[in-house]
Amino acid sequence: MSTETQTPEKKTAVPEKEVEFFAPGSQEDTISQGIEVGGGFSSGDLSMRRLLTMAAVSPEGSTDPVDIALKDSLTYQFRHGAPNVEVPPEDFDPPKGRRYSLARISNFKRTKFGPDLKMVIARGDLESVMNVAEVKREERTLLRKNAQMAGSRGFRCLGVATATVGEDGKLGPFQMEGFINVRPRGTGLSGEDLTPTSDDWVRLQVWSGGLRFLHWLNVFLIVTMSVTGFYIMNPFFGDTYFRGIEIGYLMGWMRFIHFTAAFTWIAVGVVRAFMAFTSKDRYLRWSTFWPFKKKEDFRYLRETLGAYLFLRKEGPLYVAHNPLQQLTYTGIYVIGAFQMLIGLALYALPHVSANPIWSFLATPNYLFGVPALRNFHAVIMFLFWAFVIAHIYLAFRADSTERNGGVSAMINGGVYLRRGSKPVDAPEV
Missing domain, CATH: 3.40.1110.10 (Calcium-transporting ATPase, cytoplasmic domain N)
Structure with missing residues (x-):
């Protein structure tokens, strides 16, 4: 030719x-x-x-x-x-x-x-x-x-x-x-990404080591910030000023741990955003944060939601995140960004005279008031708690119904699919 x-x-x-x-x-x-x-x-x-x-x-x-x-x-x-x-x-x-x-x-x-x-x-x-x-x-x-x-x-x-x-x-x-x-x-x-394990099953490497590290670091930081943040809001152990005794520096340590974890969390967010635009992994790219890329994606979302509500026996097969998960995780990223900005605004209050950057970051305090920002900060913390509980339940539920090793995938990076499977977000296995 x-x-x-x-x-x-x-x-x-x-x-x-x-x-x-x-x-x-x-x-x-x-x-x-x-x-x-x-x-x-x-x-x-x-x-x-x-x-x-x-x-x-x-x-x-x-x-x-x-x-x-x-x-x-x-x-x-x-x-x-x-x-x-x-x-x-x-x-x-x-x-x-x-x-x-x-x-x-x-x-x-x-x-x-x-x-x-x-x-x-x-x-x-x-x-x-x-x-x-x-x-x-x-x-x-x-x-x-x-x-x-x-x-x-x-x-x-x-x-x-x-x-x-x-x-x-x-x-x-x-x-x-x-x-x-x-x-x-x-x-x-x-x-090789694909490792034959039997005539019927294939192990597919999905999550990279870097993403798994960031995931578990996120878990550690969110737990640390939640515990210390709740204590700052409501000291639930140790000596307090209201008991009329010397309280020591316990609150100071809690604030120090909270701020250290918070700035580390911000650094993790920056690294994840960088990976979204530079990673070679299709499942880490920014496009995975939004499920609606073609007309069929709306049908996949409806079918996935039906499976979660037990209205369908099963939903469409995804290797990584299904449309409902993509929307949820994207929402969590957005809420997390707001939590970071609110935290920076509250942290900046004692430093407004230090330099213009802190003065700019403290602006929301003047727009909404410090009590309102603290309440927003606490409400978002409770939203994260609710997400974590639902996330753990749904992860174990999916693993038990789909039997693909999804939970252990955040440790070893791989999931199992039947040979001949046709995932929506990956080539035919």
Whole structure:
């Protein structure tokens, strides 16, 4: 296929070539001695096996080391036989004058239960393929960050994009699917996100070590601030002034611990906000704070709410946070930001003469009054208590009903999904 594939004259010529996903194949050790395949990253709804299948589409009898390595990897990904990914040479346009190849193929299923499609697959240099697919800025950033991580382990990222051929023979726009990692053998160990645990279950690494650390640090800080803050509001143990005896410095220590934990909490919030815009992890990006990105998301929210209210047997499957959780956690972040600002305003009162910054932060005291701010501060504390109680209950309830290891995921970072599951927020497992 030539570079003019996307012109109107060439769009109608798409020869029929079937791909049988479970065609008989050899399971013998035929791994290439030159190139190894080490996972990758799916930016759409494809499982890694489907993405690898797309990347492996190549001309019949190809001796290219990358083609051989990709096809050999398929024999280990498909237990019942590797898919036939070879196409006639006339249906394959090699990367001449550009940094990606093009392959035409028919009766190709993007997902296990999807329809048969006529497709054109672009495969090659990641940046070049992203340009062909006209990837949006957010997705481009996510792909680059994951590619950077793979590059640090010696991998080159083989970008994959697809375009569907319509019934009229016209080629639609290219859609970015992700990339597959390849590198010369002997250059290091590969890290995998998906760990096969049995024929039926797959462990999926979801939460990074950094996020888990911030989560438990948040727990510690919120408990510390709650206990000390409640004591500052209502000293519930120790000697008090009202008993007419020397009270010592207990209140001073409580205030010191409260302020130290509060400023640490603010630092944690800044780090989390920074991660939202710089992380390579799709589940840590700012887009995960808002569930409504397409029309179907409103239906998913309604179904999730029905499952929580026991009106439905089960809701849509999510690897990370479902729409109701996303809205709740986003609300908690907003409330937490207000709590930080109110706390800073109260803390700034004795320091207004020190510098203009403290004077500015103390402004809410003059607008609403100190008693009102203290009451707001206490009310938000009680809201956090209510959230924590509901959060613990719902986490254990979800873990017991879905049996995916969601509670332990905040310790080890992984959840378990049945093989063949199709989460809303992740590729097919």
